[in-house]
Amino acid sequence: METIIGRDQKDREIYGKRGVILIGKNLVGDGEDAHLTTDVFLDVARPHVMTVCGKRGEGKSYSIGIIAEGLQTLPDEIRNKLCTIVIDTQGIFWTMKTPNEKDIMALREWNQPPVGFRAAVYVPEGQTKAFTDAGVDYDGSFSFAPSELTGEDWLSVFGLEATEPLGTLLQMVLGRMSRGYAIADMVSQARAEEGFESEKKTLEGMLRNAAGWGIFGSSRMPPLLVPGKLSVMDFSLTPQNVRALMLAIIGRRIFAERTASRRKEELAEMEFFGEARVPIPWILVDEAHNFVPSDEATPSSEMLNKIVKEGRQPGISVVFATQRPMKLHPDVLSQCDIIISHRLTAEEDVDSLKSIMQTYMLFDIAKYLNELPKLKGVAIVLDDNSERIYKIRMKPRHDCRGEHGFRLDYFDVFRRRADRGQQERGRHPVRWRFYKHRQSVRFRRQQRDSRSCRQEQRGR
Ligand SMILES: Nc1ncnc2c1ncn2[C@@H]1O[C@H](COP(=O)(O)OP(=O)(O)OP(=O)(O)O)[C@@H](O)[C@H]1O
Numbered sequence: 515m516e517t518i519i520g521r522d523q524k525d526r527e528i529y530g531k532r533g534v535i536l537i538g539k540n541l542v543g544d545g546e547d548a549h550l551t552t553d554v555f556l557d558v559a560r561p562h563v564m565t566v567c568g569k570r571g572e573g574k575s576y577s578i579g580i581i582a583e584g585l586q587t588l589p590d591e592i593r594n595k596l597c598t599i600v601i602d603t604q605g606i607f608w609t610m611k612t613p614n615e616k617d618i619m620a621l622r623e624w625n626q627p628p629v630g631f632r633a634a635v636y637v638p639e640g641q642t643k644a645f646t647d648a649g650v651d652y653d654g655s656f657s658f659a660p661s662e663l664t665g666e667d668w669l670s671v672f673g674l675e676a677t678e679p680l681g682t683l684l685q686m687v688l689g690r691m692s693r694g695y696a697i698a699d700m701v702s703q704a705r706a707e708e709g710f711e712s713e714k715k716t717l718e719g720m721l722r723n724a725a726g727w728g729i730f731g732s733s734r735m736p737p738l739l740v741p742g743k744l745s746v747m748d749f750s751l752t753p754q755n756v757r758a759l760m761l762a763i764i765g766r767r768i769f770a771e772r773t774a775s776r777r778k779e780e781l782a783e784m785e786f787f788g789e790a791r792v793p794i795p796w797i798l799v800d801e802a803h804n805f806v807p808s809d810e811a812t813p814s815s816e817m818l819n820k821i822v823k824e825g826r827q828p829g830i831s832v833v834f835a836t837q838r839p840m841k842l843h844p845d846v847l848s849q850c851d852i853i854i855s856h857r858l859t860a861e862e863d864v865d866s867l868k869s870i871m872q873t874y875m876l877f878d879i880a881k882y883l884n885e886l887p888k889l890k891g892v893a894i895v896l897d898d899n900s901e902r903i904y905k906i907r908m909k910p911r912h913d914c915r916g917e918h919g920f921r922l923d924y925f926d927v928f929r930r931r932a933d934r935g936q937q938e939r940g941r942h943p944v945r946w947r948f949y950k951h952r953q954s955v956r957f958r959r960q961q962r963d964s965r966s967c968r969q970e971q972r973g974r
């Protein structure tokens with residue numbers, strides 16, 4: 515029988531197989547003898563807090579993509595009750611618009627067609643030129659008003675304490691601002707303050723620097739809570755502390771909007787299949803240890819902790835991806851009801867998984883992880899709803915994922931080629947050779963993966 519992660523027996527009886535997305539197949543057997551068996555689905559009828567973890571390059575971002583595209587493939591009447599917001603830190607999700615022709619063999623084995631999705635990609639207003647130059651196909655821009663930042667946001671993003679003179683000056687400036695102010699108004703106010711002579715210059719420099727982040731402007735935030743919408747927020751060219759700030763503002767808005775809507779919905783409507791006025795959001799956060807780390811507070815820490823703890827009522831689901839689960843805030847990890855763990859080797863990371871789900875003390879998580887075959891996208895799943903542990907292989911993606919860590923070089927090559935209007939001439943000789951080399955390595959790896967997958971299936 516198929517597995518539905520995140521759905522307990524009672525919901526299985528009520529909903530059957532409605533409101534689920536296919537994410538992979540069960541893996542049976544150890545190491546090289548492992549083979550694929552029944553389908554594994556993920557419940558999207560209830561809000562969940564999930565963590566996807568694993569070593570570098572094991573398939574975390576890919577798995578996030580599987581969830582995002584799964585939400586798009588739901589029947590319309592369910593899809594339109596949900597919406598998806600991907601926080602893209604590596605600039606790899608805009609390629610969801612393109613069908614995954616590269617993995618056509620693997621997709622065929624799973625009886626899946628290559629399909630592109632209607633992803634709305636948004637980039638910060640002040641960075642549009644950089645994205646255009648890099649050849650990124652974005653759909654719009656977003657920006658914030660300085661007044662949308664709270665005093666804590668400013669202090670946190672500048673790394674200041676409220677009690678130090680610079681922090682005090684900043685708070686005084688903010689206190690004197692009236693509605694609809696710009697950074698320039700803050701600078702003039704800082705200059706006009708009495709005292710703080712040595713701090714004024716520093717604060718002015720910080721504020722001018724903030725104006726250069728490219729996140730303040732007039733385009734504001736596009737509507738994200740739209741039925742069935744998949745929004746990709748590309749944070750890849752923004753420094754980390756500013757990324758956290760952007761996520762904090764976006765998250766606060768989503769939370770407020772859903773909470774207001776939730777109040778209007780009748781109790782019965784809280785059930786997924788009831789009428790939801792504002793769609794129920796799934797927020798997918800890549801590299802989440804940078805947004806809610808265990809050892810420090812970032813501008814987004816408080817908001818994410820709030821969503822994780824109180825998000826069930828307004829019906830907000832969050833999926834965090836991280837290389838190091840132990841670096842994720844323990845409160846966040848402990849609220850997860852589903853963990854998808856790709857291969858992990860650091861002992862502390864494996865232990866952090868054990869410590870959050872006491873039930874799994876009965877299982878030897880490290881043993882399960884060691885039994886995973888050396889294939890991309892294999893994982894163990896800890897499901898607190900059924901209190902079970904599964905070994906799975908994630909499915910291949912319908913759409914074309916970006917090749918991270920390589921993007922700007924990659925596009926540089928094509929941009930130059932296009933600029934010169936000729937196929938060959940614009941190729942940067944060294945980068946091009948490197949790109950071709952990477953491509954052929956990837957191709958060989960894919961061939962090997964699909965070969966071993968076929969062998970597994972034959973062996974079944
Ligand atoms: N389920 C899968 N099926 C086939 N290939 C996969 C699967 N998962 C991952 N891969 C392959 O592994 C590569 C690396 O995956 P991905 O970028 O998701 O890793 P990651 O864990 O997010 O790495 P990082 O920690 O560097 O962000 C992908 O480009 C893809 O080719």
Ligand SMILES: [Mg+2]
Pocket residue numbers: 574575576800
């Ligand atoms: Mg990744």
